[in-house]
Amino acid sequence: xxxxxxxxxxxxxxxxxxxxxxxxxxxxxxxxxxxxxxxxxxxxxxxxxxxxxxxxxxxxxxxxxxxxxxxxxxxxxxxxxxxxxxxxxxxxxxxxxxxxxxxxxxxxxxxxxxxxxxxxxxxxxxxxxxxxxxxxxxxxxxxxxxxxxxxxxxxxxxxxxxxxxxxxxxxxxxxxxxxxxxxxxxxxxxxxxxxxxxxxxxxxxxxxxxxxxxxxxxxxxxxxxxxxxxxxxxxxxxxxxxxxxxxxxxxxxxxxxxxxxxxxxxxxxxxxxxxxxxxxxxxxxxxxxxxxxxxxxxxxxxxxxxxxxxxxxxxxxxxxxxxxxxxxxxxxxxxxxxxxxxxxxxxxxxxxxxxxxxxxxxxxxxxxxxxxxxxxxxxxxxxxxxxxxxxxxxxxxxxxxxx
Amino acid sequence: xxxxxxxxxxxxxxxxxxxxxxxxxxxxxxxxxxxxxxxxxxxxxxxxxxxxxxxxxxxxxxxxxxxxxxxxxxxxxxxxxxxxxxxxxxxxxxxxxxxxxxxxxxxxxxxxxxxxxxxxxxxxxxxxxxxxxxxxxxxxxxxxxxxxxxxxxxxxxxxxxxxxxxxxxxxxxxxxxxxxxxxxxxxxxxx
Numbered sequence: 308x309x310x311x312x313x314x315x316x317x318x319x320x321x322x323x324x325x326x327x328x329x330x331x332x333x334x335x336x337x338x339x340x341x342x343x344x345x346x347x348x349x350x351x352x353x354x355x356x357x358x359x360x361x362x363x364x365x366x367x368x369x370x371x372x373x374x375x376x377x378x379x380x381x382x383x384x385x386x387x388x389x390x391x392x393x394x395x396x397x398x399x400x401x402x403x404x405x406x407x408x409x410x411x412x413x414x415x416x417x418x419x420x421x422x423x424x425x426x427x428x429x430x431x432x433x434x435x436x437x438x439x440x441x442x443x444x445x446x447x448x449x450x451x452x453x454x455x456x457x458x459x460x461x462x463x464x465x466x467x468x469x470x471x472x473x474x475x476x477x478x479x480x481x482x483x484x485x486x487x488x489x490x491x492x493x494x495x496x497x498x499x500x501x502x503x504x505x506x507x508x509x510x511x512x513x514x515x516x517x518x519x520x521x522x523x524x525x526x527x528x529x530x531x532x533x534x535x536x537x538x539x540x541x542x543x544x545x546x547x548x549x550x551x552x553x554x555x556x557x558x559x560x561x562x563x564x565x566x567x568x569x570x571x572x573x574x575x576x577x578x579x580x581x582x583x584x585x586x587x588x589x590x591x592x593x594x595x596x597x598x599x600x601x602x603x604x605x606x607x608x609x610x611x612x613x614x615x616x617x618x619x620x621x622x623x624x625x626x627x628x629x630x631x632x633x634x635x636x637x638x639x640x641x642x643x644x645x646x647x648x649x650x651x652x653x654x655x656x657x658x659x660x661x662x663x664x665x666x667x668x669x670x671x672x673x674x675x676x677x678x679x680x681x682x683x684x685x686x687x688x689x690x691x692x693x694x695x696x697x698x699x700x701x702x703x704x705x706x707x708x709x710x
Numbered sequence: 711x712x713x714x715x716x717x718x719x720x721x722x723x724x725x726x727x728x729x730x731x732x733x734x735x736x737x738x739x740x741x742x743x744x745x746x747x748x749x750x751x752x753x754x755x756x757x758x759x760x761x762x763x764x765x766x767x768x769x770x771x772x773x774x775x776x777x778x779x780x781x782x783x784x785x786x787x788x789x790x791x792x793x794x795x796x797x798x799x800x801x802x803x804x805x806x807x808x809x810x811x812x813x814x815x816x817x818x819x820x821x822x823x824x825x826x827x828x829x830x831x832x833x834x835x836x837x838x839x840x841x842x843x844x845x846x847x848x849x850x851x852x853x854x855x856x857x858x859x860x861x862x863x864x865x866x867x868x869x870x871x872x873x874x875x876x877x878x879x880x881x882x883x884x885x886x887x888x889x890x891x892x893x894x895x896x897x898x899x900x901x
Contacts, residue, residue, distance in 0.1 A: 350886035353850040568880035575883035
């Protein structure tokens with residue numbers, strides 16, 4: 308018999324100390340990964356007994372694969388990515404997933420090429436006319452088939468009377484490669500996070516047609532995602548991770564000076580590897596669209612908002628399922644509320660928030676009005692999914708007939 | 711194919727382990743007596759596993775095992791005739807992953823090696839985790855120290871000191887610990 312020793316993890320028993328102290332944390336090179344990078348590098352995790360190892364990923368697809376295969380414990384994720392994996396959409400087997408917290412809201416945008424600008428396509432109406440009159444289809448890029456950018460692109464186009472799956476082509480391009488694809492003329496426009504849109508504007512290769520906050524003010528964007536198995540196996544670690552990132556989010560928004568320093572940190576080669584001039588302005592809410600318009604955006608990218616940003620509302624998660632349904636990615640209505648309750652880790656989030664003095668409001672749903680005037684409050688997801696004039700919901704009969 | 715380093719610490723010319731290994735289809739890439747510098751041998755041969763065949767593990771064997779575990783950690787399986795639980799404890803403490811008393815049967819070798827490798831991996835993982843925890847604690851202490859120094863220098867409160875350090879670190883694309891070390895070094899320099 309081997310002598311029983313007090314294992315190094317014995318100290319964990321009966322305490323709320325993290326079960327796993329070293330976390331591999333995935334992120335994509337985007338300005339909205341800021342709270343994750345700041346938490347990992349600026350001493351926000353050590354007080355909770357965690358070491359965060361940042362792992363930059365080259366595409367959302369590889370981030371997804373590494374989350375599922377366990378190489379990443381948690382990651383800066385697209386809302387729609389987590390739900391697609393959970394529901395088994397997009398060629399991967401369904402794996403139970405979890406959203407630990409919201410990381411940010413707003414701050415993505417839809418951008419068009421200089422070529423379209425030269426044709427006078429600088430307004431939504433002009434784009435709609437162009438799409439319906441031109442013989443060749445335009446090609447728009449987004450970053451992941453079920454990701455937020457695809458959903459913003461589809462929703463926006465549809466709100467302008469353009470069917471995103473019939474009237475235009477869409478392709479998937481990793482965020483950091485958008486500008487190169489635009490320059491090479493392979494795409495006519497794209498929907499992406501910063502600093503890649505600001506970078507296209509700055510290099511005179513395109514212009515910003517619409518921000519995503521114009522589509523939905525304070526829309527949900529990136530989340531802290533992981534597998535459900537991870538939360539179940541390491542609940543204390545998951546809670547500590549949320550606490551550390553909440554504190555980092557609060558810190559970033561404490562002052563403009565903190566936001567500026569954040570922009571500088573993000574520019575480093577190991578994070579965004581981009582000039583600070585492309586990161587800082589929009590991180591501070593200062594927009595230039597490349598058409599000569601400048602404004603300070605009241606709904607710019609935000610990481611905390613006193614906690615409003617971070618609560619993983621059930622209605623936020625459900626919205627993505629309604630859009631999957633609308634665009635035919637789901638053939639049938641899922642149990643919207645049931646699935647959202649499984650994925651959104653509301654109780655764990657509220658524990659973590661109260662432990663670091665962040666207000667976590669008691670509501671599980673929130674109400675928003677989107678660009679087409681529709682109100683989304685989570686109350687009738689199936690009806691909402693069915694309420695759009697433009698959609699790709701195929702009834703099952705014609706689908707069968709086609710086979 | 712598993713790379714096996716076999717250490718014969720027996721009086722017999724050809725140990726029984728060697729015979730059992732070849733019967734079970736294992737290939738021994740290197741074989742030595744004990745009068746060697748084991749860590750150096752491991753460094754050269756780079757085996758996946760080390761098997762020690764010994765009638766009774768001596769102090770010398772144990773010392774070699776300790777050195778390997780420290781410098782060139784590998785799964786080590788000890789086959790022996792020694793029943794004394796004290797010796798067995800000593801061997802496990804030195805870093806032996808499996809201690810097999812008597813009865814070397816060719817058909818049991820594979821499971822024995824599997825268990826030894828699995829145990830070794832989990833030990834290594836725990837060790838790495840402990841190391842990370844120590845490092846994390848050490849970093850935390852250094853940051854606290856720097857924060858204290860800064861509070862004195864700037865006569866500011868704790869939160870302000872953290873904010874100053876973080877802003878400095880972020881503007882220079884550094885980690886907080888790097889700025890903390892700079893503050894400590896500077897304060898040592900200025901006495």
